[in-house]
Amino acid sequence: MNIFVLNAGSSSLKYRLYRMEDHMVLAEGGCERIGIDGRIKYKNHAGFSVREDVSFPDHETAFRKVLAYLTEGDGAVISDLSEINAIGHRVVHGGVRLVHPTRITPDIIREVEDNRDFAPLHSMAQAGVMRLCLKLFPASTFEVVVFDTGFHQTMPPEAYMFGLPYHYYKDYGIRRYGFHGISHSYVSERAAKLLDRDINGIKMVSCHLGNGSSICAIDGGKSVDCSMGFGPVDGIIMGTRSGQVDPTALFYIAKKENLTVDQLSDMISKHSGVLGLSGISSDDRDIEDAMLHGNKQAALTRRIQCYQIRKYIGSYAFIMGRLDVILFTAGLGENSASLREAALQGMENYGVQLDTEKNKATIRGKEGDISKDGSPVRILVIPTNEELKIALDTVKLVENR
Ligand code: ADP
Numbered sequence: 151m152n153i154f155v156l157n158a159g160s161s162s163l164k165y166r167l168y169r170m171e172d173h174m175v176l177a178e179g180g181c182e183r184i185g186i187d188g189r190i191k192y193k194n195h196a197g198f199s200v201r202e203d204v205s206f207p208d209h210e211t212a213f214r215k216v217l218a219y220l221t222e223g224d225g226a227v228i229s230d231l232s233e234i235n236a237i238g239h240r241v242v243h244g245g246v247r248l249v250h251p252t253r254i255t256p257d258i259i260r261e262v263e264d265n266r267d268f269a270p271l272h273s274m275a276q277a278g279v280m281r282l283c284l285k286l287f288p289a290s291t292f293e294v295v296v297f298d299t300g301f302h303q304t305m306p307p308e309a310y311m312f313g314l315p316y317h318y319y320k321d322y323g324i325r326r327y328g329f330h331g332i333s334h335s336y337v338s339e340r341a342a343k344l345l346d347r348d349i350n351g352i353k354m355v356s357c358h359l360g361n362g363s364s365i366c367a368i369d370g371g372k373s374v375d376c377s378m379g380f381g382p383v384d385g386i387i388m389g390t391r392s393g394q395v396d397p398t399a400l401f402y403i404a405k406k407e408n409l410t411v412d413q414l415s416d417m418i419s420k421h422s423g424v425l426g427l428s429g430i431s432s433d434d435r436d437i438e439d440a441m442l443h444g445n446k447q448a449a450l451t452r453r454i455q456c457y458q459i460r461k462y463i464g465s466y467a468f469i470m471g472r473l474d475v476i477l478f479t480a481g482l483g484e485n486s487a488s489l490r491e492a493a494l495q496g497m498e499n500y501g502v503q504l505d506t507e508k509n510k511a512t513i514r515g516k517e518g519d520i521s522k523d524g525s526p527v528r529i530l531v532i533p534t535n536e537e538l539k540i541a542l543d544t545v546k547l548v549e550n551r
Pocket residue numbers: 359360361362363389432433434435480481482485486
């Protein structure tokens with residue numbers, strides 16, 4: 151069975167075509183700068199690889215180009231679109247109602263559009279690509295949507311409610327939604343497999359640390375709390391996002407500098423976090439470099455990051471009543487041994503015992519246990535694979551139709 155996974159952003163479109171019998175990636179790539187100028191990357195399993203500047207005025211032009219690469223020319227992996235059995239779409243925000251992976255119908259697309267205020271940069275592009283697929287693929291192609299917020303719908307109200315007048319929750323759905331759900335659910339399932347344990351009996355804290363970062367408490371395979379909130383800015387500091395900030399500080403800045411709501415939103419989303427604090431870069435590799443050269447602001451940024459990660463792990467361990475596993479995933483979580491070591495310092499008495507040699511020796515792209523033998527809390531590095539998770543969820547629906 152061939153499954154096509156699509157992940158649209160406001161100016162991007164990532165894609166991956168799987169052969170599910172052996173999980174082989176037949177082709178993958180992405181379109182960038184849609185609506186600005188345009189660039190496509192495409193590669194297939196046989197070593198064909200191309201990067202081309204093309205004019206992409208909209209997602210449709212970009213998507214048609216992807217389909218052309220898949221079906222025509224030297225890099226083609228299928229001869230006809232009917233060889234794609236099903237499509238799995240990633241949607242960032244499912245709002246209150248859209249939770250489980252769902253078969254796409256025009257009503258579902260409308261509902262994704264109705265949720266646009268929750269994720270203005272993504273929702274319309276994602277709904278647009280769903281409509282395109284209904285138009286361009288044969289009617290027999292099964293289409294599924296998987297929601298990044300869906301996994302967190304198991305959070306109890308005490309975790310997702312804010313201390314605001316209740317009617318904002320009732321009227322506008324103001325609450326914590328949590329993000330990176332596809333990633334957290336994938337890595338937690340992988341962790342249970344790696345440990346050869348039933349996921350129902352494990353209490354985990356999953357640290358998805360990338361450009362965007364979130365920490366999630368997972369009890370028995372279910373999300374019970376997440377550091378990201380109503381939007382993807384809450385929680386710990388990220389590449390350019392501030393993480394949690396006392397809102398009164400923001401009102402104060404807005405008054406001092408006469409900032410509009412949009413300017414304030416830009417500031418906490420695009421100019422804060424690691425970039426804003428360090429004044430150097432949003433990329434952690436640059437921060438590490440600067441630290442090695444004695445840059446104090448870089449060192450402070452790293453300390454803040456580690457402090458916040460520790461704080462979430464500790465509080466989530468307490469709300470779950472026990473901690474069995476800490477997971478690290480995404481660009482930074484998978485690759486930065488120094489961050490993992492620094493973040494977990496001082497937690498030995500709580501049973502979090504890192505094996506520093508194993509931690510340093512992790513191999514990129516490989517799953518590994520980096521805790522000391524006998525450590526009561528297992529510490530795992532699990533490469534995330536949101537695309538594969540979407541493909542697996544899609545297959546489940548195809549098989550149960
Ligand atoms: P996104 O949230 O956009 O999916 P990723 O999960 O790919 O991002 O993470 C990207 C970030 O991961 C980079 O900005 C960088 O900070 C960090 N990163 C990637 N590779 C490494 C590495 N080898 N060492 C340290 N940090 C890394």
